[in-house]
Amino acid sequence: MVSKTNIAPPKFAELLLEWFIKDELVEEVLGDLDEKYNATLKTKTRIAAKLNYWYQVLNYLRPFAVKRLTSDSNNTDMLKNYFKIGFRNLRKNKGYSFINIGGLAFGITVALLISLWLHDELTYNTHIPNHDKIGLVIQNVNNNGETQTWTSTPFPLSEELRTNYSDNFENIVMAVSWTEHVLTLDDQTFNREGAYFEKGITDLLSLQMISGTGDFEDPTSVLLSESTARAIFKDKDPVNNTLVIGNMPPVKVTGVYQDLPKNTQFTGLDFIASWDFLKSNEPWFADFNDPWRPNFVSLYVELAENTSFESASASIEDAKKKKITEYLSQQNPKLFIHPMDNWHLYSKFKNGINIGGRIEYVHLFGTVAVFVLLLACINFINLNTARNESRAKEVGIRKAIGSVKKQLILQFLVESVLVVSFAYFISLLFASLLMPYFNELANKELTMPWVSSSFWALSTVFILIVALLAGGYPAFYLSSFKPVEVLKSITSGGGYSSLPRKVLVVCQFTVSISLIIGTITVYQQIQHAKDRPTGYSREGLVNVFLQNPTIHQHFDAIANELKQLDVVTSMAESQSVVTSVWATTSGLSWQGKDPDISTDFGMISSSYDYGKTIEWEIMEGRDFSRDFPSDSIALILNQSAINYMGLENPVGQQVTWWDNTFTIIGVVKDMIIESPYANQKPMIYFLSTGPGNVALLKLSPEKSVSTSITEIEAVFKKYDAEQPFEFTFVDDTYNQKFIDEARIGKLSTIFSILAIIICCLGIFGLASFMAERRAKEVGIRKILGASMLKLWQLLTQDFVFLVGIASAISFPLAYCFLKEWLDGFTYHISVSWKVFLLAAFLTLIITVITVSFQAIKAVMANPVSTLRSE
């Protein structure tokens, strides 16, 4: 039994109260609170009583009851004095304050923006509640003599895992056809992103149902996201209404779920339809002679309790291999699970092993942020130690009156907190102004976290750390002056006193030169890939997406009409766009093929005029032609395919494709279909008479693009009014391939420029001090007949020397780093020494110009005015 005496009020709350409340109030207040506590205990639980006690204690945080902190403490007076002197110093030396605060503000802005970006990247996909248990089943397969990692799997695998491997999984959900679909309600159409899923999707994504249910008992159900439901049904309740996806039979809305959280892979999922519905309505499911052969579904799994990704991966490794034909098992497919937490940052695989991905950029920009911040701190350190003379007397006097070193250190640290806080608030302003541009550049939707308390807490910690980093050394340095020496104006030091400063300047130059080299190389690499021959003509080439077969039935009529209108010169139908491979095949074999090697060729089927429309380059043989009826069993291969197959005289040779024999009639030059940085995939092209997914149009140069597009739309609408007219320019899509690298290029340019500005600010400040200090020397030299040029040389040569050392350090650093970056691309430039010289030269020029401002001023000064005093 618990005795009453055991139930004392919370001890810590009591202590807290005693700590902050006025001494004369302690007795009565503690008494009152005890009474209250005991009264509460009688009617409520102990926890409620304790909570209430806390509540009462916190409610005593009122001005009348709280001890006066500043009452008679000498310490606070000194702190006030430190702030006052700090402010006065900032005001007195406006120029240096500006350089100090400005430089720091630049640095902090960069660090701030990058930190927000990093936070966004690192929290990607973590907004789905079970993210640490979810994974995607993917496979390593051997093809063309290398290990490829495929993220798609055959559809029967889902059932197979559920039947024979269910111990490992809580939930198994297959998804297919995740892309934009056309949703039709009555006569309105909407383009929305969605996919066909198996039942478990509601649990997998922890969908919050707003109305209706999330189960898929009826295969004709569809779930809509809240925003989609509102867009389509306005204020009406969508549940139990029907709509149409693409050209499928109607489906019934059975539930509406809350929009998925931002910043995840699933964010844009507007609707969820049923896999069973797709399977029973798509005729091609019945056509599979081996359902284990095609890989086209994404298989999501949620791990069971007490299972790890490793153990689950190990147990399902051969699940596919056991089911496939002997021929296909040459590919030796090994299944494994890619955890959701790694999808975004670790998405690249090479030879079956994860080699990172975006995480490289996270590291890269993290490093840049630290370096830029460091540059700004170095400025602070340099300027403050260089200005020692102006503060030396103050230190001497303070020491003579009785300040000890500890107090002086505190004083200088307080000043640096002051400066850093200023800089921080300026950089908050900068960052919020720059945010829209930064978002555009980084392709993000970041906002300043003004209301996040953890942001402000971190900000405070950050200010203190930077203040310590930047102000620590100057505080120790300045506080160690000996009062007698400084008051007698004996300048200490000699040659070595400026050594630490020089080391720091060299650090700054090293970072700047490395950044310049990096930026130029990134641009050269992008340009190099852009200059790579495409193998076809992108000019005026337009993709129009075909969602139903209506256009196909009238294809020739549409083509003729458009040609007569002089809008297009050529037009073809194709299974996929020019800029990516949508289908591959492993069923190709030829004379001399090693039977144990599995292959994987990209394939594109098209109508007759495909080659003419994209203007591919035939190297050998001929294009498809209507004059040869046998072309229906003809293939055109690209050079990579021929090289891989090792055929001497390819044209006319027979190739077996699954059970049929095809004849090679032509060889085309490699086209850049996927990455412009990689080697091109072996490709086969063949004729197809069925409806295509894409119509390719070559615009006629006679008419302007906008009028052509309007006329094309009109003609397409004439034959198929229902289908939304959707098109892309091949040139745009092609340029998308460079977007990531171009973004890196732009960002690194901006960071280099900022780094250089920060360096210049620092050098400018240092140079002006140096010029001031050597004013007398310059005056005497001038009187003795030194030429202006010689004097200028005298004042600038130190800095030139420092740039030289920095170059020597940065060259090997930049070389190693860039070589590694470039080696990540198959098609890349080699690092050029010219870039290194250019970067060093640029830095030198900038430095000399910056220093010369001060040097020339010093040299031009009348010696009389500098020498008059003393």
Place this chain on the structure above:
Amino acid sequence: MKETRLGEFEEVVLLLVGILGEQAYAFKVAEEFEEQTKRSVSIGAVHSSLNRLSEKGFLTSEMGASSPERGGRRKRIYKITALGQRTLREARDFRVSLWQQFPGLGSELAGFSSI
């Protein structure tokens, strides 16, 4: 000069001190306040108000007896001063005069005003 007007909360607290008499200390006043108004209030808020009323000269206080449920600690007992009583009365009269000027409602209060 110190503020001498009464706020609504202060007026209630002052009245409660009068009602409680010898038992008028912060905890009891807070409890009585909650009892009478059905509004919850923290002891700190009441204490702060009592303190302010003392500064204005409406209340005086002295340390009183202790009791076991207070852990043997003494309590501060508040008493209304003459100034406090006068201010309370003035506040009441002012209200009543306002009520009487309120057409339609003034007559209902006729009996009350003659007290």
